[in-house]
Amino acid sequence: MRKTVAIVVAVVVAVLAVVSAAALGSPVAWAAAAVLVVVTAAVVAVVTLTPTLQRVLVGLGGVLGLVAIVVAVAEFGVRGFRTDSTAALLGVAAGLGGLLVVAGVAAGRSAPRPAALWGAAAVLAALGLVAGVVVAATVPFLPLSRAVGYTTADAATEVTLSTPAGVQDGDVMVAQVFRSGAGEIRPPAGWTALRTTALPGGVGSVSLFTSTAQGATGPVTFTSDTPATLLGGIGAWSHVAAVAAPGETTGAGGAVTAAPAPADSATQVLYFVAGTNVADIVPPEPLADAWTVKADDRVKATTALVVRPALDADPAAPVSVTPSAPLGAWAVQTVVLTAE
Incomplete structure (x- = not known):
């Protein structure tokens, strides 16, 4: 017994x-x-x-x-x-x-x-x-970064971004697309616009889009109404219940400073940086530089994704990043991934 x-x-x-x-x-x-x-x-x-x-x-x-x-x-x-x-x-x-x-x-x-x-x-x-x-x-999972992919196009009306490797059904994808000059970026079917931010001086804009992976995923094409320098990337994260872009900051030259982010430990905060001129963006420890895209052509530009660490003494404090060379006009868009 x-x-x-x-x-x-x-x-x-x-x-x-x-x-x-x-x-x-x-x-x-x-x-x-x-x-x-x-x-x-x-x-x-x-x-x-x-x-x-x-x-x-x-x-x-x-x-x-x-x-x-x-x-x-x-x-x-x-x-x-x-x-x-x-x-x-x-x-x-x-x-x-x-x-x-x-x-x-x-x-x-x-x-x-x-x-x-x-x-x-x-x-x-x-x-x-x-x-x-x-x-x-x-206790929720912390959103897990799968991978990122990025590319550029010059004097073009479309840019095709590769879906990051390892994406699974239900993963949340976030795309950032920079466009030089005035104009609009349109996403493909299945993608939702989060935020568009104009850079100071009308030199360009940067847009954020999101989608949930379903079935086989392949390249994604974003289009513009007129030819422009286009660059951007896609990141994918698992264990995400919701995605939002609650804030933005803009400026020119010097340090690039993001708006304060929520201090909730069940979120992952992403800072999407875009600016004219080409520079290396090295985030302060313990932040992580997930991607940097540079286009050195008719219009010079840099974009980067900076990820807030899961543990931080003051997670709601503004994040300041100093580029290796001063950017011209720049914008930082804050994206918050809420854990499932």
Whole structure:
């Protein structure tokens, strides 16, 4: 009877581990859980462990349960978001911890001595599983950058941007297109305009568009009403529930400063920079320069995507970037990706 109950508990533990890793839709996660259940059931049914080995298994299970608790506390109370790597770690730690305790207690003639060992380990493993489920239910993923792609065109009425590699169904894509002079940029079907900002002096404008990836994705063509220098790029992010472009700033020369962004830890903030003249844009640590596009032709221009880090002492503070050479007229558009 004790071993039958242990096998049932092993199934429950494996399922909760998959839930803790938020991997309900992953066949690989479910297959791994099934393999662990079968192995645990086999150990419980046919292996007789010595008290020493029982203590080792139970002790390891308790340690992994403690690891799961620590990861859950860090994500729930410290960072406020999950990543793909930490979600998997949480599920593995909670699942293996619980299964080791189950196997260690049940795969023997009696409970290991001292009894306090397996009792404490079982409590830690159970708390780790509960913490993982709570985190999976309440803590959002941080939007994950897939990749970016960019290109340029001169004296043209259209520019074709490549979809970033690795884009999956449901990913949110954001495109930035710079246009020299006066005129309008029109997106293809399936893309929605977020914001268009005119650079000072009428030297050009920069537009933001967004779309959700569905099925096979290929090159995307944006068109202009009159020939112009066009340049831009597309970035893709997963785990995004909503996208918005709440602010912009413009100026000329000197430092390029963005408007303050929301301080919510469940958002990823992107700063799309565009300016005339060509320069290297090196963002201050710990910001990341995701792409830079330069067009050195009839109209010289630079565009860049600067990503706010997930952790920042003052995430709502303005971001200031100093180009290697002064830009002429410039604009910074702020895009906020809200985690799902």
